Amino acid sequence: MSADLGFIHRWVPGVAGSSLPTLLLLHGTGGNESDLLSLGPMLLSGASVLSPRGNVSENGAPRFFRRLAEGVFDIEDLIARTHELAEFVGAAAAHYGFDAGNVIAVGYSNGANIASSMMLLRPGTLAGGILLRPMVPLEPDSPPDLSGTPVYLGAGQMDPIVPTDNVTRLAELLEGYGATVTLTWQPAGHNLTREDVQSAREWIEGVTRVV
Numbered sequence: 001m002s003a004d005l006g007f008i009h010r011w012v013p014g015v016a017g018s019s020l021p022t023l024l025l026l027h028g029t030g031g032n033e034s035d036l037l038s039l040g041p042m043l044l045s046g047a048s049v050l051s052p053r054g055n056v057s058e059n060g061a062p063r064f065f066r067r068l069a070e071g072v073f074d075i076e077d078l079i080a081r082t083h084e085l086a087e088f089v090g091a092a093a094a095h096y097g098f099d100a101g102n103v104i105a106v107g108y109s110n111g112a113n114i115a116s117s118m119m120l121l122r123p124g125t126l127a128g129g130i131l132l133r134p135m136v137p138l139e140p141d142s143p144p145d146l147s148g149t150p151v152y153l154g155a156g157q158m159d160p161i162v163p164t165d166n167v168t169r170l171a172e173l174l175e176g177y178g179a180t181v182t183l184t185w186q187p188a189g190h191n192l193t194r195e196d197v198q199s200a201r202e203w204i205e206g207v208t209r210v211v
């Protein structure tokens with residue numbers, strides 16, 4: 001574990017010399033930098049993994065940005081934290097020597113929300129994303145160019161935290177800015193299932209064949 005570069009984080013190098021993307025793992029509320037480490041190789045074996053811990057504490061529970069209530073975000077903080085995380089990704093690329101132009105986020109819940117915020121506010125930071133149980137983080141003031149950016153949305157049909165029309169709105173928002181969105185619905189709630197992992201793995205295998 002290293003506290004350098006502005007975020008406590010884990011870095012797990014992948015197969016040397018491979019052209020696989022680096023996976024940026026972003027945990028949910030109350031998680032940490034170790035939570036999703038096993039998910040990386042399950043999704044894309046051999047890929048390097050960068051896994052930061054959210055810098056915000058909600059009564060001791062790490063998050064990537066502040067919220068005012070469940071599903072109600074502190075937009076000013078979200079914007080600032082989004083830029084902070086984008087800067088971290090760039091600094092980590094220089095530090096560890098991975099390709100900053102080939103980073104795919106894998107975010108769950110709060111982590112998915114900061115990942116899509118990064119796409120909306122800092123296009124170019126992410127080459128793509130797997131967003132699991134995401135919701136609309138914010139509506140950007142100026143339109144990002146997300147042309148051809150592949151995005152996988154893994155939603156739960158019975159998610160008590162994210163209303164289905166909010167996920168549909170996120171898909172429309174990203175598509176409107178040019179992203180290539182794959183929206184999948186699992187017969188599940190907010191928790192991830194084996195089927196989420198299987199479906200996301202098939203998606204990333206397809207995407208990395210052409211990236």
Ligand code: MLT
Binds near residue numbers: 028070072110111
């Ligand atoms: C968020 O706050 O990002 C979402 O409500 C999901 C969560 O972390 O509970």
